Amino acid sequence: MSDPAAKPGTEAPAAPGSAGTAAAAPGPGTEPAAAAAPARILVVDDEYGVRSAVAQILELEGYEVASAASGEEALALLASPGFDIALLDYRLPDTDGLALHKDILATGRQIMTCMITAYADIDLACAATFQGIDFFLPKPFMPDDLLNVVATLVKRRQARAEEERLRREHEASLLALAEEKSQTHSLISSLRDAVLVINQTGDVVLANQAMTALLESTEPEVLRRPVAGLLRGGPLASLIDTLESPAKDRTIGQLSIGERDFMTSIVTFRAEDGSALGRILTLSDISQVRRLAMEKEKFIRTMVHELKSPLGAVRSIIEVTTDKSMGDDLEAYLPLLRRAETRIDDLVQLISDLLSLSKSEQAKAASEPQLLEVAPLVEAALAGQAEHLAARGITASVQVEPGLPPVLAPIEDLELILNNLAGNAVKYNRVGGSVTISARHEGEWVRIDVEDTGIGIAAENVDQVFTEFFREKRPETKGLEGSGLGLSIVKRLTERAGGRLQLASGLGEGSVFSVFLPA
Amino acid sequence: MSDPANGHGSADSGPWTMLFVDDDTDFLAAQEAFFGSRGHKVVTADSSADALEILEALNPDIVFLDLMMERYDSGFRLAHELRKREHLKDVPFVMLSGVARETGERFDQEGKGLLSWTKLDRFVDKPATGRQLLAVAEELLS
Numbered sequence: 001m002s003d004p005a006a007k008p009g010t011e012a013p014a015a016p017g018s019a020g021t022a023a024a025a026p027g028p029g030t031e032p033a034a035a036a037a038p039a040r041i042l043v044v045d046d047e048y049g050v051r052s053a054v055a056q057i058l059e060l061e062g063y064e065v066a067s068a069a070s071g072e073e074a075l076a077l078l079a080s081p082g083f084d085i086a087l088l089d090y091r092l093p094d095t096d097g098l099a100l101h102k103d104i105l106a107t108g109r110q111i112m113t114c115m116i117t118a119y120a121d122i123d124l125a126c127a128a129t130f131q132g133i134d135f136f137l138p139k140p141f142m143p144d145d146l147l148n149v150v151a152t153l154v155k156r157r158q159a160r161a162e163e164e165r166l167r168r169e170h171e172a173s174l175l176a177l178a179e180e181k182s183q184t185h186s187l188i189s190s191l192r193d194a195v196l197v198i199n200q201t202g203d204v205v206l207a208n209q210a211m212t213a214l215l216e217s218t219e220p221e222v223l224r225r226p227v228a229g230l231l232r233g234g235p236l237a238s239l240i241d242t243l244e245s246p247a248k249d250r251t252i253g254q255l256s257i258g259e260r261d262f263m264t265s266i267v268t269f270r271a272e273d274g275s276a277l278g279r280i281l282t283l284s285d286i287s288q289v290r291r292l293a294m295e296k297e298k299f300i301r302t303m304v305h306e307l308k309s310p311l312g313a314v315r316s317i318i319e320v321t322t323d324k325s326m327g328d329d330l331e332a333y334l335p336l337l338r339r340a341e342t343r344i345d346d347l348v349q350l351i352s353d354l355l356s357l358s359k360s361e362q363a364k365a366a367s368e369p370q371l372l373e374v375a376p377l378v379e380a381a382l383a384g385q386a387e388h389l390a391a392r393g394i395t396a397s398v399q400v401e402p403g404l405p406p407v408l409a410p411i412e413d414l415e416l417i418l419n420n421l422a423g424n425a426v427k428y429n430r431v432g433g434s435v436t437i438s439a440r441h442e443g444e445w446v447r448i449d450v451e452d453t454g455i456g457i458a459a460e461n462v463d464q465v466f467t468e469f470f471r472e473k474r475p476e477t478k479g480l481e482g483s484g485l486g487l488s489i490v491k492r493l494t495e496r497a498g499g500r501l502q503l504a505s506g507l508g509e510g511s512v513f514s515v516f517l518p519a
Numbered sequence: 520m521s522d523p524a525n526g527h528g529s530a531d532s533g534p535w536t537m538l539f540v541d542d543d544t545d546f547l548a549a550q551e552a553f554f555g556s557r558g559h560k561v562v563t564a565d566s567s568a569d570a571l572e573i574l575e576a577l578n579p580d581i582v583f584l585d586l587m588m589e590r591y592d593s594g595f596r597l598a599h600e601l602r603k604r605e606h607l608k609d610v611p612f613v614m615l616s617g618v619a620r621e622t623g624e625r626f627d628q629e630g631k632g633l634l635s636w637t638k639l640d641r642f643v644d645k646p647a648t649g650r651q652l653l654a655v656a657e658e659l660l661s
Contacts, residue, residue, distance in 0.1 A: 298591070305587045309543050312646030316549030319648050325556035336552070339545045473542075473566075473589055 039154045040082050044100065045089040045116070052089065058150060067281040071095035075103055083111055086152050088126065088133075090117035103134055110161070112153040116141075118462035137301075176400050194262075194283040198227045200276055202244060214257065214283065236281075242266050243279055249455045260287045275308040302469040306350060306483065310343040353485040356416060357468065360492035365410035370495065372407055372414055372446060374439045375400040376441070378517075385426045392431050394448045399438035407446045407517040409497040414517075417493050420486040425452035427480055428511070445516040452512075457505040464502070466491045476488065490515075533658060536560045538577065540570040540597065541585035541615070550583075553649035567597045578606055579655050586616035597614050611640040613660040615647055 041063050043322040045051045051067040058065050066083075068074035071094045074086070075406050086104060090097040097115045104111060117124070120138035128136055134156065137149050143515045185206075188195055194211035198204055207215070207222045215222060215234060237461050242251050246266055253264045259325055262283040316342040323358055326332040357368065375398070382389075382396045389396055407414070418437075425435040433453035455476040457465055464470045469484040471477065488514075494501045498518045505511035537559055539550050545564040554561045562577060564570035566589060582601070586594035594614050601607045641655055 301591060302587075305591075308645045309546075313543050313545035313549065315646045315648060316546050316553070319650070320549045320552040323553060323556070323649065325649075336545070336548060339548070343545060479544075505525040 038064050039084040039150075039157070040066070041150065042074060042077060042083045042086045042111075044069075044071070044086060044097075046070065046091070046093050047089075050089070054146065057146055061147060061150075065136075067166050069093075071100045071103065074100060075107070076425045078104060078107055078109060078111070081108055081109065083109070084150055085112045085114065085150060087114050087116055087137075087150075089303050090115055090119055093403065098127060098133075099132060101128075101131060105132065110157075112157045112160075112163070114149055114153060170441050192285070196222075196227070196281040197278060198243065198281075199278040202227050204230060205278065211281075212285070222378065226275075236283075239264060239266065239281065243281060246279070252285075254511045255283070260285055261290050262286060291417060299468055303354065306469060307347070310347045314340045314343050315460070330425050346359070346483075350483040350485070353483040353489065357485050357488050357492070360413075360496065363496075365413055365493075365496060366411045367412060368409045371409050372409060372411060374407060374446060377411075377414055377418055378437045378439065378448070381415070381422040382435070385422050385435075388426045389435070392429065392433075392434050392437060394426060394429050394431075396435045397437075399436065401438075401440040404441055404446060405519045406437055407497075407519060409499075409517055413493040413497060417490050417515060418450075420490045421450040421515070424486060424509075424513075425450050425454070425511075427482065428452065428477075429454035433510075441519060442516070445517055446516070448515045449457070450513045450515075451510065453510045456507050456509045456511055462505060533581040534558045534560060534580065535656065536562065537656070538562045538564065538570070538573065538579040538582045540564045540567070540583065540588075540594075542566060543585070550649060550652070554653070559655075567593050570597060574601060574604070574607065579610060580660060581613065582607075583610045583613045583615055585653065586614055598619040598639060608653065611656075612638065613641045613643055613652070613655055613659070614639050615643050615645050 043051050043058075043065060044067070045054070045497050046067070046069050047464060051069070055067055066077055068077055071092050074088075077083075077084070088097040088100055091423075093099065095103075097117065101113055101115075104113065113132075113136055114135035115124075115133050116137045116139060118139040120136065124138050124383075127434055134153060135149050137145065142283050143329040159336055159517065188206065189208045191208055193209060194214050195205035195206065195208045196211045204222050204225050204227055207217075207219055209219075212219055212222060214236070216232070227243050231237050231240050231243075236255070239253075239257065243266055246268060249268045249270075251266045255264050255268075257264045261287050265280075265282045265284075267280045267282075269278060271277050277377050317336045320326065320336060324394070360364060378398050382398065385396070388394075397499075422435065422437065429435065431450045435453075436449075436451045438449045455474070457472060458474075461470075465472070466487050468488045471482060471484040491501050494515055494517070499516045502514040502516070503511065504514070527554050537550075537554055539547055539561065541547055541563075542565050544563075544565055550566060551561045551563060562579065569583075584594040584598060586592065588594065590596070592626060594616065598612050598614070602614070640659055643651065643655060
């Protein structure tokens with residue numbers, strides 16, 4: 001090209017645009033030193049003289065310089081990162097400065113560009129500026145002009161990098177904030193507890209799904225409404241006073257809505273300077289916990305009664321004996337003392353049943369389930385009742401379907417199930433009655449029926465017989481001892497083995513307990 | 520008041536007509552022997568219904584009631600029912616319970632002031648001995 005090389009001493013017209021301010025920048029040479037690493041500059045000019053002169057000037061100031069004689073060469077160099085500034089000649093053998101600038105933009109590299117040309121005119125300057133070229137330096141120029149321009153570009157690049165860094169940081173924190181907000185929102189929304197947040201003026205700013213369900217409303221309907229107006233006349237009306245002017249920063253209470261019991265908590269949250277920002281109302285449903293607590297309490301009350309009653313009877317019988325209430329003849333006391341023996345045996349049985357019940361409440365049996373043949377276990381259960389069967393003239397029979405598949409259960413659990421049911425079938429039978437245990441395959445199940453010809457169970461008690469300590473009090477059950485835990489244990493063990501228990505009975509019609517176990 | 524039948528009774532006790540209501544027939548049998556031997560007339564009922572029926576025609580000096588029979592609060596219900604009867608208005612009622620003293624106030628849930636309107640004179644913890652009950656009877660009937 002015909003551009004003369006930069007010649008010191010020739011005219012140095014002010015560059016258009018902001019070139020004038022470049023001259024006001026701090027002395028050249030200070031900028032690269034200020035940066036952590038020297039700026040890397042690419043000089044693109046087809047004239048060797050210009051390239052080497054420019055490189056020399058810049059290298060003397062501590063810049064790192066690379067040079068290219070064509071657009072293609074320039075783009076090849078720019079393929080590797082690290083350039084801060086590109087000085088582009090307008091006239092190039094394979095392209096022009098504007099087109100090359102476009103190509104550089106297309107690489108996505110953040111590079112400051114300055115166009116250097118002898119063909120400086122206002123149209124080119126405008127085109128370059130609109131295209132985003134950062135500086136325009138007409139040839140010829142003085143070395144100081146070049147250094148000023150480069151120093152300005154270095155400074156601007158640092159400013160732009162800083163700006164970019166801040167923008168990214170800001171964007172990231174906005175994103176994080178938005179994400180946190182939506183996480184918090186969905187977290188609060190999905191809480192089982194009902195949550196209502198009001199601001200310092202008493203308007204609702206947040207209500208989660210559980211809360212709007214309690215208020216039989218929707219979030220848009222409650223948001224920004226004054227809390228007093230929202231709650232008045234509703235199930236939470238009694239909380240209005242505390243929400244508006246609580247005596248303490250944290251108030252805990254209880255509230256019943258319909259059949260549900262709630263624990264209420266009203267907490268004032270404050271800014272760092274101590275001023276109240278608003279309040280959070282939380283309602284936790286404690287119905288289930290309370291119901292379990294009451295059940296447990298009832299269980300313990302009954303258990304204490306069941307343990308103390310026989311002790312009381314035995315204690316009284318011993319007292320009568322030591323008191324010699326019935327004279328000196330021991331014979332007179334024998335009926336009572338035999339009763340005492342029975343009561344103690346029953347007490348021991350009760351304690352062992354309590355232990356079985358406690359074990360049946362564990363999620364897992366003590367031993368692993370195994371494949372069990374039903375027939376021998378049924379026979380064994382009836383054999384255990386032989387004495388009682390004989391004493392009361394009750395006949396027992398077993399009917400097991402040929403080819404019955406084994407059941408999967410822990411052996412001691414199935415033994416306990418069958419022993420309990422066989423025991424009941426004998427105990428609540430009539431003299432001369434019968435007990436039939438049959439087993440057959442039904443779909444995925446092995447069904448074991450324990451059938452008796454006894455006193456049966458009243459229809460209204462059929463569900464209750466599985467409740468701990470429940471025993472039907474009827475003339476027929478008088479004198480029949482039992483812990484009232486047997487069927488609770490049977491039911492729990494059956495269900496733990498993956499099966500279910502079914503009862504068909506009627507007053508005076510005998511009972512059929514059906515155990516379904518996975519085949 | 521001064522005629523102990525067999526020398527067990529103390530000088531100023533009885534003979535009384537005593538009603539024991541308890542679903543534990545062994546306990547009843549023992550009380551029958553213990554108090555009967557002391558010259559008292561012992562009547563027993565093993566259910567609330569039984570007690571209501573017996574008391575149609577009985578004027579006891581003292582009634583011992585078990586709390587937990589058909590229900591966990593049978594004793595309260597029975598006492599409340601019996602207090603309505605004119606001839607039982609001032610008869611001492613003694614409640615026997617394994618758990619009543621500790622949990623007594625909880626029965627309030629069944630009805631306000633249940634404890635007071637049953638007008639119980641005494642709670643005795645189970646298991647109670649004949650001697651304990653004798654001491655209570657002597658105190659309440661003196």
